[in-house]
Amino acid sequence: MAEKRTFGWVQEAYTISNLKNVVRVFVFDSAVNKKLREDKIPRLISDEYHKDEMIKLLSTDEMEIPYILLKGKGTPKGFTRSNAPCSGIIQAVLPGQRKEYQSDWPADSFLRWAVSIGFLNYDRDKDTCSISELGYRYAVSADGSKEEKEILTEAFLSYPPVCRILSLLENGKSMTKFEIGCQLGFVGEAGFTSIPQNLILQGLSTANTPDERNKLLSDTEGTSDKYVRTICAWLKSMRWVMQVSKEVTADLRYMTHTDTINQSYQITLEGKKILKYATGASKYKRIDKRVMWDMLATKPSDRNYLRNRRTYLIKYLSTAYHSLDEIIVHLQTKGMTEDTGTISDDIQGLINIGINVNRNGNTFKIMDSIVGLNIPDSVKSVAATKSDLSLLKDDIRKKxxxxxxxxxxxxxxxxxxxxxxxxxxxxxxxxxxxxxxxxxxxxxxxxxxxxxxxxxxxxxxxxxxxxxxxxxxxxxxxxxxxxxxxxxxxxxxxxxxxxxxxxxxxxxxxxxxxxxxxxxxxxxxxxxxxxxxxxxxxxxxxxxxxxxxxxxxxxxxxxxxxxxxxxxxxxxxxx
Missing domain, CATH: 3.40.91.30 (Restriction Endonuclease)
Incomplete structure (x- = not known):
């Protein structure tokens, strides 16, 4: 199960105040922790979901809590998502629209958010979470304080996709979620899809009712488009970007169609200033990038192989400038046989997730300091297990x-x-x-x-x-x-x-x-x-x-x- 976590990519978790409450769960006797132990868990969670164990784990100074107890179970047979019982600690923390708690999907999203930006530590061998030093500082900081803002800034700028989106917006022009989404993630890979904007405009041109338009704009999006929408919600809260309406145009069959996409974003002056911390420009100290092994591939059946290959690539390019041929030789020492086309696409993928890769002639080097990236012991042996589908894609890529x-x-x-x-x-x-x-x-x-x-x-x-x-x-x-x-x-x-x-x-x-x-x-x-x-x-x-x-x-x-x-x-x- 631990190998199937997808830390590093977050959807449908928007509210920073809820994020802070999730982190405060791990601080003994904080208001959130105390309410959970004394009220919410006894009242909302039944014995079959281990409520006594939850209360015991929440009653220690140094908490290490199993992920399943935090996230909870899915929807039991005979229930729907709307009426499923509360079965996880984080479910009880997050308020629902029509009930006092959320389902396991939002709980998982907030947990992945907290882990991905470094507020929670995740132990892969035990499949448990604990609070980090940065997370503790965040949890005990006063709401709305300067200290809280500084900690959030450090956390968000350590998260590569935030830097990628800010960099794409750096020139001051607005971009739709589709224009950003098609430049976020690994090239040609399931798990990083973006809906072509011209096809959105095609649909809008034939939509007959406001409901059709709204459904098309809100429900039709790829995985990367969802990541963009989620991350931009954080950046709006930080006042680094603002949401705007953008007119976009496409040439359709009989006409040129122009329409408005409201889920569009533009960088603010504060966002431009903050971006200098991400790039280490001028007097600003570059913030280390937190890259998790899980974020290097999500959906392919051989995602562990791809994660390992990209981990080796990152670590190698972090040492010095290297050519594609040198990278290929290095990967061979790890039991991986690759070609230049595959490596070129991987390097573009690293850029697309927000890692600063510099090119000097025919050589490449990662300019960021990368932290938190390690191959789990349980999957180090998958070096030779590339799937037939990946082999096929590699062959076609050459052509x-x-x-x-x-x-x-x-x-x-x-x-x-x-x-x-x-x-x-x-x-x-x-x-x-x-x-x-x-x-x-x-x-x-x-x-x-x-x-x-x-x-x-x-x-x-x-x-x-x-x-x-x-x-x-x-x-x-x-x-x-x-x-x-x-x-x-x-x-x-x-x-x-x-x-x-x-x-x-x-x-x-x-x-x-x-x-x-x-x-x-x-x-x-x-x-x-x-x-x-x-x-x-x-x-x-x-x-x-x-x-x-x-x-x-x-x-x-x-x-x-x-x-x-x-x-x-x-x-x-x-x-």
Whole structure:
């Protein structure tokens, strides 16, 4: 369990006063600690959740508390999140909207926040938390005092993503959460997705009601976009950034669409001054960066391998300037065989999480003092256990000389059964932003996932993210057949949303495509069946071959017309 913690990245934990109460839990006889022992835990937590043990642990001067007792359990069978019983210490600290406590998800978010910025120490072997010296100073500081502000400043500036966001805003121009999010995190990796802003504008241009607009702007975001929104809430509280409304523009099918995104941010004068502490500029002493092993990868199945590789990279680049070839030789001594493309993307990822990497010619050096970064003893032996998926991405990375490596995330998403929306969005972005096809992600009820076109050729796409491959079941084949027939007849009585208007009037030749991580079973029979019944040809293409096809198009080796011809084979496209 301890290896599955994701310290270093925080979502949905905004309020600094609640953070302080979480830290004050660990100070014996503080007002928060005392209320927990004498009132809240006896009243809110039942015996089955170890309330007596909780009270005992909270009654000592030097507390070391198991993470599970702090976070609590998930929602028990027969309950919903809204009525689940209180089962953790931090749940009891955080006030809910309709009840006196929060669920385990916010409790976990606040714990990760406190650990990530150095207020709590985390013992990985024991899976326990205790208060740090900085955390104790923070807990006993007077609310609103100068001392409290100085401690928060030190803590936040030790957290690399804070420095990354401030640096991106340094020039004084406002940026939306999507513009920041696409530059936060590791390149082309699940766990660091950002929704393409032009697709947000596409959706806003067709939203019919205020509710649709609000839902699109508040609910449609990638993982990195959520991190941006959370961190910027902290920076607003510190008065280092301010939230503004920003007008943004995108070229859509018939027009240039301009709209307003309210979740946009701009640095303040105080924020610019504070940023000098992060960079060590002029007379300001640079603050050490706290980098946790967990934050170096989150979602991939071989995240421990990636965390280890990036840990070795950070430690090596902290000693002196090194070239890519020297880094490769160094990693070989750790049992890791890598190439320059992979290392280049890793270095960009380090920059994107907020580590100050300087380049001198063809060599690189980390200019920050890094603290808190160690490989856990339990995973030091995973040096040779890179996953097949990572090996595949490394191989494809070498072949993408014209396509942005951020689209390597399509390989991850194609095998993630919970990532349908992100898979659709990133596919649409690859085709429209990177390759300049016209079209968009539709992806709502009774609409295809993605439609694109170029000159007279149009393509109707269904994205399917499956962990064990996609066999194209009959039901989903019939769904594609329905879309093809709706496009052929273009009768509003068949489908009042008229999704086919995404295509230009000049588009006269159509084909269909299924996009997935891998195809299995009798998918070819279903492709042929759709073709016979609709008199329309189509194809299946996996994420890897879609990327290779994109590379051929963008390099100029394959014309747009010939690319569409490939989707007429009624079979799987292989490049």
């Amino acid at each position: 993408l000389n014209h396509i942005n490596h951020k689209y390597l995330v399509l390989i991850d998403l194609g095998f993630d059964g919970n990532a349908d929306r992100d898979y659709e969005l990133q596919t649409a972005d690859l085709l429209t932003s990177e390759l300049s096809f016209k079209g968009a992600r539709l992806g709502d009820t009774r609409k295809p996932d993605v439609c694109v076109y170029h000159d007279k050729n149009g393509l109707i796409i269904d994205n399917k993210a499956y962990s064990k491959g996609y066999s194209l079941p009959i039901k989903q084949a019939d769904e594609m057949l329905r879309y093809i027939e709706e496009n052929q007849k273009r009768d509003k009585a068949l489908n009042p949303n008229e999704w086919w208007t995404i295509f230009d009037d000049a588009v006269s030749k159509f084909s269909f495509a299924f996009v997935s991580g891998e195809f299995t079973g009798g998918f070819k029979d279903r492709l042929e069946n759709i073709s016979r019944r609709s008199h329309t040809n189509g194809a299946a293409i996996n994420s890897v071959n879609l990327l290779l096809l994109a590379e051929e198009i963008k390099s100029g080796r394959l014309s747009y017309g010939d690319a569409f011809t490939k989707f007429e084979c009624n079979d799987e496209i292989t490049m």
